[in-house]
Amino acid sequence: MSKFYLNTEELVQGEFVPKKVNIAFVFQVNCPGCFIYGIPIINNLYRLFQKDVGFIGVATAFEDFEFNNEANLKLLLNNGTLVGAVKKHYETNYGISAYSEKINFPAAFDKIVPSAEFLNSNKIELMCAAIPNFSNFSDTEKEILVKKVKSHYSQVPLVGETFTMNQLQGTPSFIIFDESYNILGFHFGHISEDILQRRLMDFLG
Template identity: 70%
Template sequence: MSKFHLNIQELVQGEFVLNKVNIAFVFQVNCPGCFIYGIPIINNLYKSFSKNVGFIGVATAFEDFEYNNEANLKLLLHDGTLVGATKNYYNTNYGLSVYPEKIIFPAAFDTVVSSEQFINSNKIALITDIIKNIPNSSEQEKEALGEKVKAYYSGMPLIAETFTLNQLQGTPSFIIFDDHYSILGHHFGHINEEVLKNKLEHLLK
């Protein structure tokens, strides 16, 4: 079973308590869909399950670094300040410049580093192991893929570790994991709240 690699830079709000069942909500502050679909779902689940489930929101950045940063996460959590495309969406559709819903779950900012800081043999190995068919590949094939991965990330000025080490498809992403960080469920994009609710209830039983 694959592991969830949680590498946060700073816990900005609340406290993350590792439980038998946990859920990480990975989002970007410059991601309208994260605010339309993701945050309300996690807020509702937090109200229902926080006594038995560990919750952590991870604000990440794989693009638009001028908006997706820790300073803007802190503004969002403090008074609902919106930025970039998210601000444009709520302003255009609702005449709002602040997010109308209070974020109540613990939230952190992803560890964002330069490519020089990020690239080492352990991290490259973690990424190559996630890519399909690696378990059945030869050592030579794995090594060649590792060089391709290293070359790819060498060209990036900044890299978010939680997002990259887990090879997430985008935001919002929902990762359910146990107290050993083994992944129990993984969903990307718009998902019905009942799906996550039923999954948590099943795991808690």
């Protein structure tokens, strides 16, 4: 069973204590879909399940670093300040420049490191080792794959560790995991709240 890798800066809001069942909501401050679909869903799930489920929102960055940063996360949490494409969406469609829905769940910013630092650690090897059947690859195949991954990340200025180490496809992403950080379920993109509710209830038993 795959492990959920969680490495963030200090919590910006609330407290996260792992429980039998937990859900991480990975989003970007400059991601309209995260605000339109993701945050309302997690807010409501938090209202319904906070006594039994651990919640952690992880604001990350894999692009638009001038908008996707911890300073803008704090502004969002404190007074609903919107930035970039999200601000444009709400101004254009609703004539507002602040997010009206208060974010209630605990939230932190992803650990962001320079790509050189990331490449000089052992994290690339750990990522590759988590790939299904990687252990069955020949030594040459393993070496080629590691080199390809390192080449890719050498082209980016910064790396969000939670986003990258879990090889997420984008935002919003929803990861359900247990108290030992074993991943129980994963969803990317627009998903029905009913589906997530049922999955949480199933894992709670």
